[in-house]
Amino acid sequence: MSEPRSTSYGDAIRQGFEYLMSTNPKVFAIGQGLWSPWYVGSSMTDLDRKFGRERVIDTPVSELACTAAAIGASLCGYRPIVVHPRMDFMLLAVDPIVNQAAKWSHMLGGRVAPALTVRAIVNRGGEQGAQHSQSLHAWFAHVPGLRVVMPSTARDARDLLIASVLCDDPVLYIDDRWLYERSEPLPEVRERDLRSEGCARRRLGGDITLVGAGYSAYLCEQAAEQLAGLGVDCEVIDARVINPLDEATILESCSRTRALCVVDGGWRPAGFASEVLAIVAEQLGPSALRAAPLRITLPSAPAPTSRALEQSYYPTAETVVRAVAKQLGVGVAA
Amino acid sequence: MSEPRSTSYGDAIRQGFEYLMSTNPKVFAIGQGLWSPWYVGSSMTDLDRKFGRERVIDTPVSELACTAAAIGASLCGYRPIVVHPRMDFMLLAVDPIVNQAAKWSHMLGGRVAPALTVRAIVNRGGEQGAQHSQSLHAWFAHVPGLRVVMPSTARDARDLLIASVLCDDPVLYIDDRWLYERSEPLPEVRERDLRSEGCARRRLGGDITLVGAGYSAYLCEQAAEQLAGLGVDCEVIDARVINPLDEATILESCSRTRALCVVDGGWRPAGFASEVLAIVAEQLGPSALRAAPLRITLPSAPAPTSRALEQSYYPTAETVVRAVAKQLGVGVAA
Amino acid sequence: MSALRGSELGSLADPAELSAALDVRREPPLRLLRFLRDMLRIRIIEEVVAEWVERGLARAPCHLGIGQEAVAVGVSAHLEPRDRVFGGHRSHAHYLALGGDVYGLLAEILGRHDGVSRGMGGSMHLVDRAVGFHGSVPLVGATIPIAVGAGLAAKMDGEGAVAVSYFGDGASEEGVLHESLNLAATFGIPVLFVCENNLYSSHLDIAQRQPSDRVARFGEAHRIPSVSIDGNDVLAVARAAQPLIARARAGEGAALIEAVTYRHRGHVGPKEDVDVGLRRSLDELAAWKRRDPIRRLADAMLAANLMTPAAFAAHERAQRSEIAALAQRAEAAPYPPQSALLDYVFAGAAR
């Protein structure tokens, strides 16, 4: 038996598209850069050649209309995936996502729901600066009617994309360019019902629960490994779907480890990390934890450009290790 | 001495505009409905007659360009107030607010900051439905570089508007139509530095800290009065400025009362209430509270239209009373 | 900041003009009767709604299109249930002109569970896919690109269905109209843009908001066939719509109709809102009432002896009592149950 071939996160996304478009004629992709060799990294290479430019549509620079058009197509039986190569630019399309798609079913009495997937790419670093770096997942997690998915592994990148598109609700699928090289062998595709997808326990541990979503979940895994070396036995929870959030898994874990650190690639105030801390405080009550819970987030500043500042702006596994070690009173080499 | 005349919240806003426009020739207002007798309630009546339609500008239905134009004017020495009669429609202008105004100073090395005030009106109820009802203050509290102000009293409605406009930073000032009739006698205007405005303790109490902002702070005050009748002595904190948030006042209060209930007119996940719970958990640590903290928020659904559903959708003072009484184990008549 | 400018629409926007009875000589009588009946039905229904608002029975904001009935009736003459029609805040007529369910609309306006949107939407949020009405929502301009997407779906289906987007002159100030026109033009999408230019956006005259009162210039700029017509002439509307819809069905892409019209009532609710804009005054309103689309058709049909005054009166009475009965039934219908609040957030509830 040969070693199973490893697939990168970026390629896994491409495989997700390929699976969807080969198995479902109603699926199409629309967004900026879809005919470009570089725009969305490795995640959609040559899909236009394989499936035709009628099903992989590159567009004018019109984020709002393109997103809303996908809603319209979804109301007529299609399963569009709108691709926003940067979440920052998607802010021009907040109206169709939040005011239209998320509310459509409810305000029309459930007569029809827009089964569209909005794919937002988090693409930061590289001295691109404040308008090319945001991860505003917390905003969308705040909005009822929208499902928000943040894969951290290659397998989830593929399978949650498929589940998002097959789901009858509007879904925001957020992938992160910093994960595109993360690889693992992929099993056959198994179609999943997004409504029953929740958190994944990436690592079992008893000393503290680390929670993250997307790239932050990967940071948690890396930090957990380093912390193991310091004798700290971390449980790692990958949130995967941050709206609606699977609270039960997080609560169960925290009630066991009695310590919590949330790593979040967004800003702190009213962020995803705030939500996790709030749920734990509210549901588990006082004295459930041994130590104050931690939030590791971006500083309260827009993203800088200069590399010197970028380096201190983004949390790393080391940031997590240091914070957790300090909180639990474990020594760590400076 | 005659009884001081009471001024309503709506009229207080108008007085704030009047003060600003009479004392500062660089102040102007721009937005939809400013020449209409009904669009923004009592809050800007006849300002166009008093100050001229060059300084009180009614606009085409172009939320994005009008908001961004105010940024441009602010960069050239003006102090514009962009009025969005409904926060829902302002979502079309998220780009200028979040990607431009909030980041402008930082990304240009502090060479210039846009001293604009964006006024967003929360206008809900009345069977207006899902696109005419949102209070997305949590979104903007999430964004560094933006100050977010939510007055709950007539005095704050006036004085925080003035402070917002005089502040050199971009400010989102959120007022709520449900407060327009709330009245109190107003003292003379005192210009305040928004940077030093924080929470206000509206009521001293020892049993539980109620926190709210905007209309929710008013609900807290009403609930506190009812709870006093049940023997519960509430402390009421009106957050007033939710970004950057004055954490110290909330922490001090909670460490004294050892109980917390946050009332929030927004949605629950990653909302303002989540942030307050997170801060308390993180800063005060485990065992600081006697009981699990409470969040009273909207249900996770878009706003309905039908009155029967509206009534159960929005929290009231009674909702707060019931929840607090239950949490503290106090009897309350059903 | 702005001043009245010369009108590019000319007589189309001048209430002193175009108030004569229509020229019905070359039209099939049955078609005329259907147009008259449909416009009248819409008018009567909206008068019922106006009364409900006055009596406090309808509480949601109701935007009445009284005076504008010819637009939707003329366009819908060429539509089929497989088409995809989208509207906005003032869309009762857009729905009814498709043969929409009167009771379902009335119940919806009262927020009752029998309504087309199960009482979750009220006047401003309507849907009924059985007749091709895919949705109206009140955020100005919102459904324009959604209609383009529905048109894209129709193009992908390749079966000749078309999408229709109704919007107002105010909506033409939202950038999204231009993004939508460009997408439709670039991708050859079968969508008919129907601008009901009633010369006002809320309290503001178009002269206070745009350098020209002619909205069709935007369709032209985006290189799609565009016409400006008398929106109070149902025959002119139907005549303009026919070839443009036919082209779209044949795969020749998008087009725009600017139908110039006027609302008799205020922006929202039953009052007349005179003296709110630059021009809107009792005089202007009175002049436009002389250009009433229903009266102009009825007068022509009476003059051509296509019906007698007595038959017309009887028809109107019959419609009124039929609608009154439905209204009464709607008034007695139940509200949505409390469970509806959460049931419809996500798909999955029975459709």
Place this chain on the structure above:
Amino acid sequence: MSALRGSELGSLADPAELSAALDVRREPPLRLLRFLRDMLRIRIIEEVVAEWVERGLARAPCHLGIGQEAVAVGVSAHLEPRDRVFGGHRSHAHYLALGGDVYGLLAEILGRHDGVSRGMGGSMHLVDRAVGFHGSVPLVGATIPIAVGAGLAAKMDGEGAVAVSYFGDGASEEGVLHESLNLAATFGIPVLFVCENNLYSSHLDIAQRQPSDRVARFGEAHRIPSVSIDGNDVLAVARAAQPLIARARAGEGAALIEAVTYRHRGHVGPKEDVDVGLRRSLDELAAWKRRDPIRRLADAMLAANLMTPAAFAAHERAQRSEIAALAQRAEAAPYPPQSALLDYVFAGAAR
């Protein structure tokens, strides 16, 4: 989904045309020299930046305008420091043409604290109000309405200043352009819209994105004076800009210039990006290089004996070495201190 359509720009967009030397007979020689010097300076600076990118010294995305220098130089001939100029992602030339600080720009591109934006912005975020450059940011279309607001402020000031908004053909697909044009037209705002139509948005040819390649149609639709000109002819640009800026100063409102041009390098970075769109190929690129704005002016000046080849070569050498020295200084400049991360979030830090 789309196919090549006939060009409405005609020869303006055809690289086989308009490559002859300029007609300089009626121009003051000093002005020609200034144009040549300014274009050359911009070219040399961007070549330095290109090299920095290749060497890994400049890490932020750099969008080079090599080939497009005539637009900013021609427009800026009529601008003053009190004017308010805004740009986008490809704005080195917009800034430099105003007499911007070369060292400040170079240091900024390297993210150094001496930069015009104190090293917080890099290539895509520039500001220098001393010369009237009020800001460039890379979100496409973002500064168009901001420039309109700056123009509104100029109008309120009443002193004859104007605003300038540089944007690309891609940006014309953002709805906000239309909202901005409408505001400017309705309120009579002194703003000059300058569209650098280089026929591409990233990898896509304008024919893949719009039904016409002529962007000036949008200014026309919004009823402001609009011209399409050869953007590789600095004299044509200056000639077109002069009366439009003068009108705006005189209170007569907005105008639009569409300057048709072409970038020699790829969308981002120093490479040439051939074969990415429908048309862009080595041939097309080679043809456009024959229409180089600097060469066309230099050839004319040489032919008219306004300078000798030797003098031109010496001038170029002098500029190169001056710029090289500044570049070297920038390479040695310090990065922003860590405190900068939080210092500039709010106003209050020293300006």
